[in-house]
Amino acid sequence: MDNKCKLCKENDLEDVGSHIFTESVIRTALNEDGFTKRADKELMFEISVNKVGLDFFGSAIQPEKIEEITGKPVTEEQIAGNENELINKNLVCRDCEKRFNPIETAFVQDIYTHIVKKSHEELKKDTCNYIAFEDKKLIALQFVIINVWRASASNYDNWKLTDEQEEYLRSFIDKTLVGDLNSILERTTQFAGEISDFDFALNYFIQDEERLSDNGVLIDNSVSPYFILLNRLSIIFDFKNISSDAIPEFLTAIIEDNVACIISSQLESELRIGINSDEQRKLLFHRIAMHQLNQIITKCNETFYQLHHKFLGFYPPQSSTAYYVKTMQDYVADKNGDINIEEMMQLIIKVVSDCGRSYF
Numbered sequence: 001m002d003n004k005c006k007l008c009k010e011n012d013l014e015d016v017g018s019h020i021f022t023e024s025v026i027r028t029a030l031n032e033d034g035f036t037k038r039a040d041k042e043l044m045f046e047i048s049v050n051k052v053g054l055d056f057f058g059s060a061i062q063p064e065k066i067e068e069i070t071g072k073p074v075t076e077e078q079i080a081g082n083e084n085e086l087i088n089k090n091l092v093c094r095d096c097e098k099r100f101n102p103i104e105t106a107f108v109q110d111i112y113t114h115i116v117k118k119s120h121e122e123l124k125k126d127t128c129n130y131i132a133f134e135d136k137k138l139i140a141l142q143f144v145i146i147n148v149w150r151a152s153a154s155n156y157d158n159w160k161l162t163d164e165q166e167e168y169l170r171s172f173i174d175k176t177l178v179g180d181l182n183s184i185l186e187r188t189t190q191f192a193g194e195i196s197d198f199d200f201a202l203n204y205f206i207q208d209e210e211r212l213s214d215n216g217v218l219i220d221n222s223v224s225p226y227f228i229l230l231n232r233l234s235i236i237f238d239f240k241n242i243s244s245d246a247i248p249e250f251l252t253a254i255i256e257d258n259v260a261c262i263i264s265s266q267l268e269s270e271l272r273i274g275i276n277s278d279e280q281r282k283l284l285f286h287r288i289a290m291h292q293l294n295q296i297i298t299k300c301n302e303t304f305y306q307l308h309h310k311f312l313g314f315y316p317p318q319s320s321t322a323y324y325v326k327t328m329q330d331y332v333a334d335k336n337g338d339i340n341i342e343e344m345m346q347l348i349i350k351v352v353s354d355c356g357r358s359y360f
Contacts, residue, residue, distance in 0.1 A: 006153045007174055011093035018091045018100075020150045022143070024108045026086070026217055026231045086217070088154040099177040100146055106181050107143040111136055112233065115204050115273065123206055123275045129258035130272045131204075137271040138188045142176070144200045144235055145169050147228065151219060159219045165239055169198070200237040201262050203255055203274040205281035207232055215281075218288055220248055227251065229288070232281070250287055254280045300328065300344055307352045312359070320355040327351050 005011045111133055115123070123131065133140075149169040152161040160166070172195045176187040207215070220227040225238040227248035234251070236242060244260040258274035304324050308316045316324070331347055 005091075005093035005096050007092045007096040007099075007170060011095060013090060013092075014094045015089050016092060016094050016097050017087045017089050018097050018150065020086050020088055020091075020154050020156050021147050021217060021228075021230055022104045022108065024104070025112055025233055086156075088150070091150065091154055099173075102181040102184055103139060103142040103146060103177070106139045111140065111271070111273070115275075116232075120206050120208060120278075123204075124277070128261040129276070130261050130274050133271040133273070135269050137269050138185050140202060140271045141195070141198075141200065142173075142184065142188060144202075144237060145173060145195070145198065146177075147230070147235070148226075148237060149173055151228070157219055168195075168239070197239050198237065199240065199242045199263075200235060201242055201259065201274070202271075203234045203236075203251075203258070203262070203276055205232045205234070205276045205284065206278050207281060208278040215285070216288070220250055229284075234284075250284060250291075254284055300348060303345060304348050304351065307348060308355065311352060312356050316355060320358075323355065324348070324351045 003013050005013060114133075115131060118131075148161075149166065150156075151159060152166045153170070161169075172191065175191055175194070177184055178187060205215075215231045216229065217231070218227075218229040224240075225236050225242055225246060225248055227250055228235040228237075229250075236248060236251070242263055244256075244263060247255065247259060255274055255276060258276070262272040262274045304321075305315055308314075308320070327347065328344070331344065
């Protein structure tokens with residue numbers, strides 16, 4: 001493995017745990033309910049074709065809480081394999097890790113916190129469903145580029161830009177993230193022409209309810225324009241001007257009321273962030289959950305049909321399919337939502353074996 005920093009490409013890695021996404025933006029989506037600041041109170045869950053259930057728990061999470069969630073005591077194996085996939089120790093050196101701080105701090109303090117602290121009544125009254133910030137566009141541009149590059153360079157959730165696109169962003173970050181915030185913004189202006197093929201739009205989702213951990217982190221790994229969800233903030237980005245006629249599938253019929261108003265390429269120094277209702281937030285997360293569950297169902301079904309055909313020479317008849325469906329339904333009900341994909345694959349093998357014995 002290359003031991004060089006992926007940003008400067010000069011310094012050796014120093015076992016620095018770099019957050020892939022800005023931690024202060026995503027924290028409440030990952031923390032145990034009621035904890036908004038402590039970084040050791042994470043309770044992270046995954047729904048994907050690789051895993052369903054508890055994915056990581058912070059060092060301050062009590063064993064009783066984990067047992068309450070999983071239905072069984074914490075094992076030594078769980079503790080040994082407890083790794084936060086949102087932190088990458090093979091990404092940047094210590095010096096480069098510090099270079100992100102001025103932009104991330106400015107974005108959170110001057111932009112994100114300003115929105116979070118506004119009353120929902122105020123946000124809902126904003127004209128054209130957006131909130132505007134004067135002279136903050138460069139901060140937002142750098143914030144987006146930093147998060148996108150770190151996700152791609154980390155191959156987060158098997159998502160990656162092309163080598164050319166990733167280098168396009170890396171080179172700009174390396175050239176501009178030098179010194180304090182004012183120096184960074186001056187260099188961003190100076191070299192803005194070198195990032196003219198990158199465009200972005202931001203949306204914020206109001207949350208009326210108390211459970212801040214209801215939200216999550218996601219990258220849509222389909223075709224562009226790309227979509228990243230960071231808690232209550234969504235990023236649309238592309239390597240060409242974003243059009244209101246082409247938005248990510250997850251956001252169709254959700255942001256149409258504001259997307260034409262916030263396209264960044266149409267603005268000068270003003271930053272506009274779309275404001276979306278709690279109902280739109282719930283619709284978005286419902287779509288995400290259904291998408292992930294459908295991927296799991298599709299993978300299981302394909303595995304069953306392929307294994308049956310491979311080992312028995314023909315595709316399963318209706319009776320065998322019904323047996324497979326009933327077995328999987330019983331498994332999901334018995335696990336009470338804490339599904340293990342590897343266990344499901346083993347169960348499918350057993351079903352195929354059972355079917356084979358019933359035919360002969």
